[in-house]
Amino acid sequence: MSDGEARFGDPKVLAVEMSKILDSQDHSDIKFLVGEERKIFFGHKCILSARCEVFRAMFAEQSTKHSAADPYVLSDIKPPIFRALLEFLYTNKCTITADTSIDVLGAAIEYGLEDMARICVGYIRDSLSVDNVCEAIQAALTYCQDDLARECLTLIDGDPDAVFRSRGFTEMSEEALIYILQSDKLMADEGEILKAVKEWATVNSVVSGESMGDLCKHAIEHVRFPLIDPDELSFIEKENNRKKYIPIHLISHAWKFHAIKEVDRNDIQIRPRAGTLPKESLRAIGLAANK
Incomplete structure (x- = not known):
């Protein structure tokens, strides 16, 4: 006898029906106290453990330590982020905003939800601008989202001046700053790049x-x-x-280049960027200013 052919109904209908028991006390057998404010959320172990390996392991590990009435305390996640997590587990969709997208991405990765992480990355990618790209590239590097990091860098490369002036620039980690500074495609002259690094260091x-x-x-x-x-x-x-934030060897290396005009093609320090302006002092690397 044939096993038959599986055909699926409308997933949107299922999502709507499942949303009716999202954070519902009806038939709930698990309670969470979430965030510093200990906001109460209700859940169903069978759904959460089937959809998320982290929850399955959590319930299995603590089954001997919890009675049915004991809540699970999750103080390291904010209530709106946890609700988005539950929404995805129950309905396979999640509500994301500009303010929550990065935290929701972090939660998705922490709980091993690859599809949810892809949803978040897609939202962040579609919302990229000079105003939020610094926060986005920081998240991409933190959560090892390489494709997103490259897309952020492409935006930064094209308009670094606006990005350097954005509020998020000085809030980046040094790791993120280095990732940007390694780019050959930055459309900025080196003096402006140094000013941006100096501003980042001053604020921090x-x-x-x-x-x-x-x-x-x-x-x-x-x-x-x-x-x-x-x-x-x-x-x-x-x-x-006076400020002593630049190591002497970097300035000495620059003076040596200007003095002897010798070009070491393996020396990244003398590799022009896309935005390097022509100067007579750069004639040795083919970027002399037009007279």
Whole structure:
């Protein structure tokens, strides 16, 4: 006898029907206290354990420690994020906003929900702008979303000046800043890139109390000082005598390049970016200014 052919009904109808028991006390056999405010959510173990391996393991591990009346305390997730998580598990969709998308992505990854993570990444990608790209690239790097990180970088490459002036720029980690500084496609001259790094270090120094030099000691290595005109480089060197956020070897390397004009094609420091302006001092690498 044939096993038959499985055919599926309308998934939207199922989602609507399942949403009726989302966070419903009816027939619920599990309760969660979520966030610092200990907001109560109701759930059904059979649904949550079938849809999420993390919940299945949680219930199995703690079955001997919890009575049916004991709630599970989840203090490290915010209630709106947990509700989005439950919504996905019950209905296979989730409601995302600009304010919650990154936190929902983090929750999806923490709970091993790849489809939910894809939904979040798609929302973030579709919403990218110069105003939110710094927060997006930080999330992409934190949660190992390589394709999203590359899309963020493409946007940054095309309009770095606007991104450098955005509120999110100084809130990025040094890791994210380095990821940007490694790009050859940044449409910015090196002096402007250095100013952005200096601003990032200045703001974070005020916030953390650490020195600028300590905060940007890795990122500053990715600024290509030989691409800076000697007059501007001289001013930077004098300023650095006071602020001391640029290691001496980087400035010395730049002066050496300007003095002997020798080109080492393996030296990333002298590789022009897309936005490097032609200068007479860069004639050795084919970027002399037109007279």
